[in-house]
Amino acid sequence: MNYRHAFHAGNHADVLKHVTLLALCDALLAKPAPVFALDTHAGRGLYALAGDAARRTAEADDGIARLQASASAGSFAAPIERYLAALATCRAAHGADAYPGSPWLLAHALRDDDRIACCELQEEEAAALRHAFHFDPRVAVHRRDGYLAMKALLPPNVDGRRYARGLVLVDPPYEAQLAEFDTALAALKEGLARWPQGVFALWYPVKQRRTLQPFLRAAGKLATKAGSGLRIELLVRPDDSPLRMNGSGMLLLNPPWRIGAALAPALAQLHAVLAGPGAPPPLVETLA
Numbered sequence: 001m002n003y004r005h006a007f008h009a010g011n012h013a014d015v016l017k018h019v020t021l022l023a024l025c026d027a028l029l030a031k032p033a034p035v036f037a038l039d040t041h042a043g044r045g046l047y048a049l050a051g052d053a054a055r056r057t058a059e060a061d062d063g064i065a066r067l068q069a070s071a072s073a074g075s076f077a078a079p080i081e082r083y084l085a086a087l088a089t090c091r092a093a094h095g096a097d098a099y100p101g102s103p104w105l106l107a108h109a110l111r112d113d114d115r116i117a118c119c120e121l122q123e124e125e126a127a128a129l130r131h132a133f134h135f136d137p138r139v140a141v142h143r144r145d146g147y148l149a150m151k152a153l154l155p156p157n158v159d160g161r162r163y164a165r166g167l168v169l170v171d172p173p174y175e176a177q178l179a180e181f182d183t184a185l186a187a188l189k190e191g192l193a194r195w196p197q198g199v200f201a202l203w204y205p206v207k208q209r210r211t212l213q214p215f216l217r218a219a220g221k222l223a224t225k226a227g228s229g230l231r232i233e234l235l236v237r238p239d240d241s242p243l244r245m246n247g248s249g250m251l252l253l254n255p256p257w258r259i260g261a262a263l264a265p266a267l268a269q270l271h272a273v274l275a276g277p278g279a280p281p282p283l284v285e286t287l288a
């Protein structure tokens with residue numbers, strides 16, 4: 001396993017994923033019942049955009065840095081403003097070049113009574129994650145396979161308390177290329193069977209669109225099984241090259257009510273700021 005998220009932190013895919021993640025958290029927090037969040041592929045939790053890895057690819061320049069450069073107070077739709085406010089809080093605590101990973105955003109958004117389980121397979125990343133959250137009793141870090149955690153950690157039961165509400169973020173590195181789509185879908189199916197009322201969010205890369213068709217068909221069937229589903233995509237280039245990540249998407253199963261309507265204006269603005277010539281318009285599609 002070679003993937004290190006530090007090379008990609010803050011890129012356009014992170015922007016889409018993290019705007020969506022915060023919107024999902026906020027929708028879940030609309031009710032007082034405690035929430036459980038499982039982050040199956042957590043990464044190290046915090047990144048330094050001025051660090052060697054991030055500067056080597058400079059991917060954040062075309063992601064969060066470009067978004068920030070075009071921001072003026074209150075100019076964006078609520079989900080983007082929410083994300084930028086979380087980023088500002090992260091930077092106030094961890095330095096001007098800090099970028100929050102999904103575990104940090106979950107810990108930031110959720111409440112004292114909520115619980116967060118983060119899985120990370122690489123020892124170095126898991127150690128960094130433990131270090132980042134050693135003070136936070138809500139966050140459990142597991143150095144284990146996040147796909148298998150669907151079976152091991154769902155339905156959630158933390159210290160004898162069961163959680164009816166919550167969310168599972170599945171954010172794999174796709175090092176196994178197309179095979180990873182099948183693994184991720186199988187894990188979602190397992191998770192859904194074990195925790196049917198959970199909100200499930202799978203991030204996926206978009207390279208050449210036609211290779212995604214089998215995944216999209218299977219995703220549609222899974223959404224039907226779940227009872228509701230949504231697919232959102234943000235492309236920054238035409239989706240015709242198999243070599244580059246031309247954009248990315250999120251498959252949402254059991255999405256919170258009206259989350260698509262809340263995200264649509266944000267996606268249009270992200271597209272206006274981050275997409276280059278020829279990029280298809282953003283997508284918000286109801287699957288079931």
Ligand SMILES: C[S@@+](CC[C@H](N)C(=O)[O-])C[C@H]1O[C@@H](n2cnc3c(N)ncnc32)[C@H](O)[C@@H]1O
Pocket residue numbers: 001003004005017040041042043044045100101102103119120121122125144145146147171172173
């Ligand atoms: C895309 S990164 C995660 C980024 C993170 N979710 C965020 O938004 O900040 C994927 C992470 O999954 C880890 N990983 C790869 N395969 C895994 C597996 N089967 N189970 C758990 N973690 C895995 C990698 O080491 C990497 O840190």
